[in-house]
Each structure stands twice: as C-alpha cells, then as structure tokens.
Amino acid sequence: MSEPTARKVVVTGASKGIGWALAHLLADAGHHPVGIARTAPDRFPGTFVTADLADREHTADAFARILSEGPVDALVNNVGLVRPARLGTVDLDDLAAVFDVNVRVAVQATQAVLPGMIDQSWGRIVNVTSLVTVGMAERTAYGSAKAALEFCTRAWARELARSGVTVNAVAPGPTETELFRANNPPGSDGEARYVDAVPMRRFGRPQEISAAIAFLLSEDAAFTTGQILRVDGGGSIGAG
Secondary structure (H helix, E strand, O other): OOOOOOOEEEEEOOOOHHHHHHHHHHHHOOOEEEEEEOOOOOOOOOEEEEOOOOOHHHHHHHHHHHHOOOOOOEEEEOOOOOOOEOHHHOOHHHHHHHHHHHHHHHHHHHHHHHHHHHHHOOEEEEEEOOHHHHOOOOEHHHHHHHHHHHHHHHHHHHHOOOOOEEEEEEEEOOEOOHHHHHHOOOOOHHHHHHHHHOOOOOOEOHHHHHHHHHHHHOHHHOOOOOOEEEEOOOHHHOOO
C-alpha cells in the first residue's frame, strides 16, 4: 500500500506468521494495523485486540470494540486452523472446528466492518486461503474450508462490485510460519511432500505473502476484484 492516505486495516490472526509480517509492512507504509488473536505479541506495530475468534461472542465483542473507534477501511481474514487427517480418520468435530475458524470468522468479521465501508464507498477485503485448494492429501477439513472461502471471495466481489469495496484472496503455498511448522516439522513426510509440490523447491516467506496482500489492499488494486492470487512458488501449476 503506497498511497498517502493512511488506512485502518484489521488483520485476524495477527500475532504471528503472515498476519504479523503484514502488520509490520502496513505500519511501515504509514497505515494503522489492528490485530486480533488469542494472545497479544510483544511490540505489535498498531492496536491489538485480544480475543478468541473460535468463540462467536468473543468475535462480536472484539469487532464492537474496534468499530467503537470508527469505521474500518480494510479487513484481512487471515486466521486459520488446520487439523490434518486422512479421509478415514477425519473427526467430525475437527471438521466443524476448521470450518468455523476459517469460514464463520471471515463471514462474521466481514459483516461487522462492511456497513462502514459501504458508507464511505471504499473498502478492501482480502481472504487468505491456501494452495491446498487445488488438492492435497490429509487436508479434507482445511482444504474444503479454504475452498469455501475462495467461493465467498468471488460471491462477495460480485455482490459488492458497484460499492467501492473490492474482495480478493491470496492463496499462499507452504510458508515458513509457526502454524505450518507445527503440522510439518523439519524432516517430516509432510515437509517433503510440500517441497516436492513446489517447482521453486523452497517454502515461501511471510514477507512475500504479505507483499501480495498489501497490493490488493492498495489504491492501485481498485479495478481488481473476485480474484485468487496464488503466491505459491508455482505449486498450483504442478511440480514439473
């Protein structure tokens, strides 16, 4: 985001990983990041609201606090939850929890900030999805939830096309974050599978994903809506 207008940008799941890197990038560009997560990090470069987004009431309270200070210009639905399992062992409670955090939170957050965006005829919504939506073993819950969020991206973009509010998604490939490493530790089969699926033969860096999100939040992206920007080292076109 290089434009001179300072924007208020809410980032869910901002205490680490991509959300943390994005908050710093936005702050360095003169914007005001507002982070939400269960645990407050040290030295967050903006406003931080502590809330368990897995709880609907906590989510509502967090956005009520944020909006009490005025409207939000942009929202990044970044929070996520992964519960890997092969098809035969998918726990239905895990499936529900993954959909809840990845999809329900995005819908609830967007509903909260949207009226203010529409009132000012300007807004940016970016959903963070994943390379796994093109197909990956042991990701029934996570992949289908992120695919649902990609559908929401296109549906919301069509609904809001004349409002001044754009809706896009960034679909990262495997990225060096705490969440990724918790499920794919060094030397694991998961790590090897991900590396083999990426033509660049490396993992992404949070800063690289954040740069793509920041573009979609910018004034320069005003004519871009309903798009899924895949920042995945070529993973979505095949290992080759």
